[in-house]
Amino acid sequence: MEPRVSIIERRLKNVKRIVSVASGKGGVGKSLVASSLALHLAKKGYKVGLLDLDLYGPSSHIILGVKDVFPKEEKGIIPPNIHGISFLSIVYFSEDKPSPFRGIDVTNIILELLSITQWGSLDYLIIDMPPGIGDETLDVIRFIKKGEFLAVTTPSKVALGAVSKLLKILKELKLPILGVVENMRMTDSSFIKDELVKMDIPYLGSINFDHGLEDAIGNGDLILKTNFMKELTKCLRKIDF
Amino acid sequence: MHEWALAESIIAAALEASEKEKLKTITEIKINIGELQQIEQDIFEFALEEIKKTQNDKLKQVKITIKTEKSTLKCKNCEHSWSFDDIKKKLNDDESEAIHFIPEVAFVHTRCPKCGSPDFEIITGRGVSITSIKGQR
Numbered sequence: 001m002e003p004r005v006s007i008i009e010r011r012l013k014n015v016k017r018i019v020s021v022a023s024g025k026g027g028v029g030k031s032l033v034a035s036s037l038a039l040h041l042a043k044k045g046y047k048v049g050l051l052d053l054d055l056y057g058p059s060s061h062i063i064l065g066v067k068d069v070f071p072k073e074e075k076g077i078i079p080p081n082i083h084g085i086s087f088l089s090i091v092y093f094s095e096d097k098p099s100p101f102r103g104i105d106v107t108n109i110i111l112e113l114l115s116i117t118q119w120g121s122l123d124y125l126i127i128d129m130p131p132g133i134g135d136e137t138l139d140v141i142r143f144i145k146k147g148e149f150l151a152v153t154t155p156s157k158v159a160l161g162a163v164s165k166l167l168k169i170l171k172e173l174k175l176p177i178l179g180v181v182e183n184m185r186m187t188d189s190s191f192i193k194d195e196l197v198k199m200d201i202p203y204l205g206s207i208n209f210d211h212g213l214e215d216a217i218g219n220g221d222l223i224l225k226t227n228f229m230k231e232l233t234k235c236l237r238k239i240d241f
Numbered sequence: 242m243h244e245w246a247l248a249e250s251i252i253a254a255a256l257e258a259s260e261k262e263k264l265k266t267i268t269e270i271k272i273n274i275g276e277l278q279q280i281e282q283d284i285f286e287f288a289l290e291e292i293k294k295t296q297n298d299k300l301k302q303v304k305i306t307i308k309t310e311k312s313t314l315k316c317k318n319c320e321h322s323w324s325f326d327d328i329k330k331k332l333n334d335d336e337s338e339a340i341h342f343i344p345e346v347a348f349v350h351t352r353c354p355k356c357g358s359p360d361f362e363i364i365t366g367r368g369v370s371i372t373s374i375k376g377q378r
Contacts, residue, residue, distance in 0.1 A: 001371040003254035007246070010253065076246030077342065093339035094349045100359040105345040108368065112343050116246040 004115035008143050011076075011114060014121035015049070018147045019178065020140055024162030026057075026131035028154045029183040032213075034128035035063040036232050037150070039220050041241065042084035046123035049079065051113070052089035053140065054130040055106055056099055061091050065218035076118040083220035088117055106135040114143055133166050141173065148176040150239075154184045155192055155206075167201055178239045179204040181232065205235035243342060244280055247369045248288035252296060255374055259299060264376030267303045271373045275366040276312040277325050277344040279337070312366025314347070318358035325366060328354060344368060 179202035
Protein backbone atom coordinates (compact mmCIF):
# COMPACT_ATOMS: atom_id res chain seq x y z
CA MET A 1 0.00 0.00 0.00
CA GLU A 2 1.34 3.39 -1.04
CA PRO A 3 1.06 5.65 2.03
CA ARG A 4 2.29 8.92 0.51
CA VAL A 5 -0.92 9.73 -1.38
CA SER A 6 -2.78 10.01 1.94
CA ILE A 7 -0.69 12.92 3.20
CA ILE A 8 -0.61 15.15 0.10
CA GLU A 9 -3.93 16.85 0.76
CA ARG A 10 -2.79 17.71 4.28
CA ARG A 11 0.52 19.11 3.00
CA LEU A 12 -1.43 21.46 0.73
CA LYS A 13 -4.19 22.21 3.22
CA ASN A 14 -3.01 25.75 3.94
CA VAL A 15 -2.36 26.65 0.31
CA LYS A 16 -5.23 28.82 -0.89
CA ARG A 17 -4.74 28.50 -4.66
CA ILE A 18 -2.64 26.16 -6.80
CA VAL A 19 -1.93 27.28 -10.36
CA SER A 20 -0.21 24.95 -12.82
CA VAL A 21 1.46 26.80 -15.68
CA ALA A 22 1.23 24.34 -18.53
CA SER A 23 1.46 23.92 -22.28
CA GLY A 24 1.32 21.02 -24.64
CA LYS A 25 4.48 22.35 -26.25
CA GLY A 26 8.04 22.89 -25.10
CA GLY A 27 9.92 26.16 -25.56
CA VAL A 28 6.92 28.46 -25.35
CA GLY A 29 8.03 30.17 -22.14
CA LYS A 30 6.16 28.21 -19.46
CA SER A 31 8.98 28.44 -16.95
CA LEU A 32 9.41 32.12 -17.56
CA VAL A 33 5.67 32.73 -17.14
CA ALA A 34 5.59 30.53 -14.00
CA SER A 35 8.64 32.21 -12.40
CA SER A 36 7.46 35.70 -13.38
CA LEU A 37 3.97 34.99 -12.08
CA ALA A 38 5.50 33.90 -8.76
CA LEU A 39 7.69 37.03 -8.65
CA HIS A 40 4.70 39.23 -9.50
CA LEU A 41 2.54 37.74 -6.74
CA ALA A 42 5.37 37.88 -4.18
CA LYS A 43 5.93 41.54 -5.03
CA LYS A 44 2.26 42.20 -4.41
CA GLY A 45 2.79 40.88 -0.88
CA TYR A 46 1.32 37.41 -1.26
CA LYS A 47 2.90 34.30 0.24
CA VAL A 48 4.00 32.34 -2.79
CA GLY A 49 5.51 28.94 -3.51
CA LEU A 50 6.99 27.78 -6.82
CA LEU A 51 7.39 24.10 -7.62
CA ASP A 52 9.36 23.22 -10.75
CA LEU A 53 7.98 19.88 -11.91
CA ASP A 54 9.93 19.80 -15.15
CA LEU A 55 12.08 16.92 -13.97
CA TYR A 56 14.00 16.38 -17.22
CA GLY A 57 14.71 19.99 -18.05
CA PRO A 58 14.18 22.15 -14.96
CA SER A 59 14.83 25.79 -15.67
CA SER A 60 13.06 27.94 -13.06
CA HIS A 61 16.25 27.89 -10.95
CA ILE A 62 18.18 29.40 -13.91
CA ILE A 63 15.53 32.09 -14.39
CA LEU A 64 15.57 33.00 -10.69
CA GLY A 65 19.33 32.65 -10.33
CA VAL A 66 19.15 29.99 -7.60
CA LYS A 67 22.58 28.83 -6.44
CA ASP A 68 24.12 27.06 -3.46
CA VAL A 69 20.94 26.48 -1.47
CA PHE A 70 19.30 23.32 -0.16
CA PRO A 71 15.93 22.74 1.53
CA LYS A 72 15.93 22.81 5.33
CA GLU A 73 15.03 19.48 6.91
CA GLU A 74 12.28 19.87 9.49
CA LYS A 75 9.51 17.28 9.70
CA GLY A 76 10.00 16.98 5.95
CA ILE A 77 11.71 19.55 3.77
CA ILE A 78 11.17 23.31 3.78
CA PRO A 79 11.85 24.99 0.42
CA PRO A 80 14.45 27.79 0.49
CA ASN A 81 13.23 31.35 0.08
CA ILE A 82 14.28 32.93 -3.22
CA HIS A 83 13.19 36.52 -3.91
CA GLY A 84 10.33 36.04 -1.44
CA ILE A 85 9.26 32.76 -3.08
CA SER A 86 9.40 29.31 -1.44
CA PHE A 87 11.11 27.53 -4.27
CA LEU A 88 11.41 23.78 -4.79
CA SER A 89 13.03 21.98 -7.68
CA ILE A 90 14.55 18.59 -8.45
CA VAL A 91 17.87 20.41 -9.01
CA TYR A 92 18.52 20.49 -5.27
CA PHE A 93 18.78 16.71 -5.50
CA SER A 94 20.04 16.17 -9.05
CA GLU A 95 22.71 18.86 -8.83
CA ASP A 96 21.58 19.85 -12.33
CA LYS A 97 23.03 16.66 -13.84
CA PRO A 98 21.14 14.87 -16.67
CA SER A 99 18.10 13.10 -15.24
CA PRO A 100 17.14 9.98 -17.21
CA PHE A 101 13.85 9.03 -15.55
CA ARG A 102 11.21 6.65 -16.84
CA GLY A 103 7.48 7.20 -16.23
CA ILE A 104 7.15 5.25 -12.98
CA ASP A 105 10.16 7.09 -11.57
CA VAL A 106 8.57 10.44 -12.48
CA THR A 107 5.43 9.48 -10.56
CA ASN A 108 7.49 8.36 -7.56
CA ILE A 109 9.45 11.63 -7.54
CA ILE A 110 6.28 13.72 -7.72
CA LEU A 111 4.71 11.68 -4.91
CA GLU A 112 7.84 12.06 -2.79
CA LEU A 113 8.12 15.82 -3.37
CA LEU A 114 4.43 16.39 -2.65
CA SER A 115 4.41 14.22 0.47
CA ILE A 116 7.59 15.46 2.18
CA THR A 117 7.46 19.18 1.35
CA GLN A 118 6.19 21.44 4.11
CA TRP A 119 4.92 24.49 2.23
CA GLY A 120 3.26 25.99 5.30
CA SER A 121 0.57 28.55 4.58
CA LEU A 122 0.66 30.05 1.09
CA ASP A 123 -1.67 32.29 -0.86
CA TYR A 124 -0.47 30.77 -4.13
CA LEU A 125 1.50 27.71 -5.15
CA ILE A 126 2.64 28.01 -8.76
CA ILE A 127 3.63 24.81 -10.53
CA ASP A 128 5.95 25.00 -13.50
CA MET A 129 4.80 22.03 -15.58
CA PRO A 130 6.80 20.19 -18.21
CA PRO A 131 5.50 20.15 -21.79
CA GLY A 132 2.89 17.64 -22.87
CA ILE A 133 0.15 15.60 -21.26
CA GLY A 134 2.31 12.78 -19.92
CA ASP A 135 3.03 11.52 -16.42
CA GLU A 136 3.60 14.87 -14.72
CA THR A 137 0.36 16.40 -15.98
CA LEU A 138 -1.64 13.26 -15.16
CA ASP A 139 -0.04 13.08 -11.69
CA VAL A 140 -0.78 16.73 -10.92
CA ILE A 141 -4.40 16.14 -11.98
CA ARG A 142 -4.55 12.97 -9.85
CA PHE A 143 -2.82 14.17 -6.69
CA ILE A 144 -3.72 17.88 -6.55
CA LYS A 145 -7.46 18.16 -6.48
CA LYS A 146 -7.75 21.92 -6.15
CA GLY A 147 -5.44 22.86 -9.03
CA GLU A 148 -6.19 25.46 -11.71
CA PHE A 149 -4.42 25.74 -15.06
CA LEU A 150 -2.83 28.67 -16.86
CA ALA A 151 -1.72 27.72 -20.38
CA VAL A 152 1.02 29.30 -22.47
CA THR A 153 1.39 29.21 -26.26
CA THR A 154 3.34 31.07 -28.90
CA PRO A 155 1.61 32.60 -31.97
CA SER A 156 2.61 29.55 -34.02
CA LYS A 157 0.06 27.14 -35.46
CA VAL A 158 2.50 24.38 -34.51
CA ALA A 159 2.50 25.43 -30.85
CA LEU A 160 -1.27 25.81 -30.70
CA GLY A 161 -1.66 22.36 -32.26
CA ALA A 162 -0.03 20.82 -29.18
CA VAL A 163 -1.46 23.30 -26.65
CA SER A 164 -5.01 22.70 -27.84
CA LYS A 165 -4.62 18.99 -27.03
CA LEU A 166 -3.79 19.90 -23.43
CA LEU A 167 -6.71 22.34 -23.31
CA LYS A 168 -9.11 19.74 -24.70
CA ILE A 169 -8.14 17.14 -22.10
CA LEU A 170 -8.43 19.70 -19.29
CA LYS A 171 -11.88 20.66 -20.57
CA GLU A 172 -12.90 17.03 -20.89
CA LEU A 173 -11.92 16.48 -17.25
CA LYS A 174 -13.79 19.70 -16.29
CA LEU A 175 -10.67 21.20 -14.71
CA PRO A 176 -10.53 24.97 -14.22
CA ILE A 177 -8.62 26.77 -17.00
CA LEU A 178 -7.79 30.35 -16.04
CA GLY A 179 -6.88 31.17 -19.63
CA VAL A 180 -4.14 31.22 -22.22
CA VAL A 181 -1.23 33.65 -22.55
CA GLU A 182 0.19 34.15 -26.05
CA ASN A 183 3.92 34.58 -25.63
CA MET A 184 6.70 35.72 -28.01
CA ARG A 185 4.38 37.56 -30.36
CA MET A 186 6.15 39.08 -33.36
CA THR A 187 3.37 40.10 -35.74
CA ASP A 188 -0.20 41.34 -35.45
CA SER A 189 -2.32 38.27 -35.90
CA SER A 190 -5.55 37.29 -34.21
CA PHE A 191 -5.06 33.60 -35.01
CA ILE A 192 -4.56 32.41 -31.40
CA LYS A 193 -7.35 34.59 -30.04
CA ASP A 194 -9.77 33.42 -32.73
CA GLU A 195 -8.96 29.77 -32.18
CA LEU A 196 -9.42 30.10 -28.41
CA VAL A 197 -12.77 31.81 -28.89
CA LYS A 198 -13.85 28.80 -30.96
CA MET A 199 -12.75 26.53 -28.10
CA ASP A 200 -14.51 28.75 -25.53
CA ILE A 201 -11.30 29.25 -23.56
CA PRO A 202 -10.33 32.68 -22.15
CA TYR A 203 -7.60 34.50 -24.08
CA LEU A 204 -5.68 36.56 -21.54
CA GLY A 205 -3.59 38.56 -23.97
CA SER A 206 -0.25 38.57 -25.68
CA ILE A 207 3.36 39.30 -24.77
CA ASN A 208 5.57 40.70 -27.50
CA PHE A 209 8.95 39.09 -28.09
CA ASP A 210 11.23 40.89 -25.63
CA HIS A 211 14.77 41.25 -26.95
CA GLY A 212 16.00 42.53 -23.58
CA LEU A 213 14.65 39.60 -21.59
CA GLU A 214 17.68 37.31 -21.90
CA ASP A 215 19.85 39.85 -20.05
CA ALA A 216 17.48 39.69 -17.08
CA ILE A 217 17.59 35.89 -16.75
CA GLY A 218 19.09 34.88 -13.41
CA ASN A 219 18.07 38.08 -11.66
CA GLY A 220 14.55 38.35 -10.20
CA ASP A 221 14.80 42.11 -9.70
CA LEU A 222 15.68 42.66 -13.36
CA ILE A 223 12.92 40.31 -14.56
CA LEU A 224 10.38 42.45 -12.69
CA LYS A 225 11.49 45.44 -14.78
CA THR A 226 11.25 43.83 -18.24
CA ASN A 227 8.67 44.54 -20.93
CA PHE A 228 7.82 40.85 -20.71
CA MET A 229 6.76 41.37 -17.09
CA LYS A 230 4.82 44.53 -17.92
CA GLU A 231 2.81 42.70 -20.58
CA LEU A 232 2.39 39.55 -18.50
CA THR A 233 1.00 41.72 -15.69
CA LYS A 234 -1.63 43.08 -18.11
CA CYS A 235 -2.65 39.50 -18.98
CA LEU A 236 -2.81 38.57 -15.29
CA ARG A 237 -5.08 41.51 -14.47
CA LYS A 238 -7.80 39.78 -16.47
CA ILE A 239 -7.85 37.01 -13.89
CA ASP A 240 -7.36 39.41 -10.94
CA PHE A 241 -3.82 38.25 -10.20
CA MET B 242 13.78 14.72 10.06
CA HIS B 243 12.31 13.94 6.71
CA GLU B 244 11.57 10.59 8.37
CA TRP B 245 8.83 12.51 10.21
CA ALA B 246 7.03 13.35 6.96
CA LEU B 247 7.11 9.69 5.89
CA ALA B 248 5.92 8.54 9.33
CA GLU B 249 3.02 10.99 9.07
CA SER B 250 2.04 9.52 5.71
CA ILE B 251 2.07 5.99 7.22
CA ILE B 252 -0.25 6.98 10.06
CA ALA B 253 -2.55 8.97 7.74
CA ALA B 254 -2.77 6.06 5.28
CA ALA B 255 -3.42 3.54 8.07
CA LEU B 256 -6.22 5.67 9.52
CA GLU B 257 -7.70 6.14 6.04
CA ALA B 258 -7.65 2.38 5.44
CA SER B 259 -9.25 1.74 8.83
CA GLU B 260 -12.09 4.12 7.94
CA LYS B 261 -12.67 2.25 4.69
CA GLU B 262 -12.63 -1.11 6.45
CA LYS B 263 -14.70 0.23 9.37
CA LEU B 264 -12.09 -0.77 11.95
CA LYS B 265 -12.68 0.52 15.48
CA THR B 266 -9.09 -0.09 16.49
CA ILE B 267 -5.87 -0.77 14.59
CA THR B 268 -3.86 -3.51 16.27
CA GLU B 269 -0.95 -3.95 13.86
CA ILE B 270 0.78 -2.07 11.04
CA LYS B 271 3.57 -3.71 9.07
CA ILE B 272 5.90 -1.38 7.22
CA ASN B 273 8.55 -2.01 4.60
CA ILE B 274 11.39 0.48 4.27
CA GLY B 275 13.41 0.34 1.10
CA GLU B 276 17.18 0.31 1.58
CA LEU B 277 17.55 3.00 -1.07
CA GLN B 278 15.72 5.49 1.11
CA GLN B 279 18.41 5.12 3.84
CA ILE B 280 15.90 5.88 6.58
CA GLU B 281 17.28 6.46 10.07
CA GLN B 282 15.17 3.78 11.74
CA ASP B 283 15.50 5.28 15.26
CA ILE B 284 14.19 8.63 14.09
CA PHE B 285 11.46 6.97 12.05
CA GLU B 286 10.30 4.89 15.05
CA PHE B 287 10.43 7.95 17.32
CA ALA B 288 8.35 9.92 14.80
CA LEU B 289 5.77 7.13 14.55
CA GLU B 290 5.45 7.02 18.37
CA GLU B 291 5.09 10.79 18.66
CA ILE B 292 2.54 11.06 15.84
CA LYS B 293 0.59 8.14 17.31
CA LYS B 294 0.17 10.11 20.57
CA THR B 295 -1.48 12.99 18.72
CA GLN B 296 -4.08 10.70 17.12
CA ASN B 297 -7.28 9.26 18.55
CA ASP B 298 -7.62 6.07 20.59
CA LYS B 299 -7.77 3.95 17.46
CA LEU B 300 -4.00 3.60 17.52
CA LYS B 301 -3.56 3.17 21.28
CA GLN B 302 -2.81 -0.57 21.15
CA VAL B 303 -1.11 -0.69 17.76
CA LYS B 304 2.02 -2.73 17.24
CA ILE B 305 4.21 -1.38 14.45
CA THR B 306 6.68 -3.70 12.79
CA ILE B 307 9.34 -2.28 10.48
CA LYS B 308 11.20 -4.39 7.98
CA THR B 309 14.01 -3.15 5.78
CA GLU B 310 13.88 -4.36 2.20
CA LYS B 311 17.21 -4.90 0.46
CA SER B 312 17.63 -3.08 -2.80
CA THR B 313 17.89 -4.75 -6.19
CA LEU B 314 18.70 -2.68 -9.23
CA LYS B 315 18.65 -4.18 -12.71
CA CYS B 316 20.11 -2.79 -15.90
CA LYS B 317 17.70 -2.65 -18.85
CA ASN B 318 20.65 -2.55 -21.22
CA CYS B 319 22.79 -5.53 -20.09
CA GLU B 320 20.47 -7.15 -17.49
CA HIS B 321 23.14 -7.00 -14.78
CA SER B 322 21.73 -6.88 -11.21
CA TRP B 323 23.30 -5.16 -8.23
CA SER B 324 22.40 -3.66 -4.86
CA PHE B 325 22.71 -0.14 -3.50
CA ASP B 326 25.34 -1.42 -1.08
CA ASP B 327 27.59 -2.31 -4.05
CA ILE B 328 27.69 1.27 -5.29
CA LYS B 329 27.26 3.26 -2.06
CA LYS B 330 30.99 3.74 -1.53
CA LYS B 331 31.34 5.54 -4.86
CA LEU B 332 28.82 8.23 -3.87
CA ASN B 333 29.82 11.43 -2.14
CA ASP B 334 27.84 12.70 0.89
CA ASP B 335 25.68 15.09 -1.15
CA GLU B 336 24.73 12.41 -3.69
CA SER B 337 23.94 9.93 -0.93
CA GLU B 338 21.81 12.51 0.88
CA ALA B 339 19.95 13.37 -2.33
CA ILE B 340 19.06 9.68 -2.81
CA HIS B 341 17.89 9.58 0.83
CA PHE B 342 15.35 12.31 0.05
CA ILE B 343 14.40 11.26 -3.49
CA PRO B 344 15.47 7.63 -4.16
CA GLU B 345 14.96 8.07 -7.93
CA VAL B 346 17.91 10.43 -8.17
CA ALA B 347 19.91 7.19 -8.07
CA PHE B 348 19.39 7.38 -11.84
CA VAL B 349 21.15 10.74 -11.80
CA HIS B 350 24.08 9.91 -9.56
CA THR B 351 24.78 6.24 -10.36
CA ARG B 352 25.19 3.99 -13.39
CA CYS B 353 25.11 0.27 -14.09
CA PRO B 354 28.41 -0.96 -12.61
CA LYS B 355 28.86 -3.35 -15.54
CA CYS B 356 28.00 -1.38 -18.70
CA GLY B 357 27.70 2.20 -17.42
CA SER B 358 24.09 2.63 -18.56
CA PRO B 359 21.77 5.04 -16.70
CA ASP B 360 18.81 2.95 -17.92
CA PHE B 361 18.17 0.62 -15.01
CA GLU B 362 15.21 -0.30 -12.82
CA ILE B 363 14.69 -0.24 -9.09
CA ILE B 364 13.27 -3.74 -8.64
CA THR B 365 13.15 -3.72 -4.83
CA GLY B 366 14.18 -1.46 -1.97
CA ARG B 367 12.48 1.79 -2.88
CA GLY B 368 10.52 4.04 -0.53
CA VAL B 369 8.26 3.24 2.38
CA SER B 370 5.17 1.07 2.09
CA ILE B 371 2.52 -0.50 4.30
CA THR B 372 2.43 -4.26 3.77
CA SER B 373 -0.45 -5.03 6.14
CA ILE B 374 -2.85 -3.50 8.61
CA LYS B 375 -4.80 -5.48 11.19
CA GLY B 376 -7.57 -4.27 13.43
CA GLN B 377 -10.90 -4.94 15.08
CA ARG B 378 -14.33 -4.01 13.77
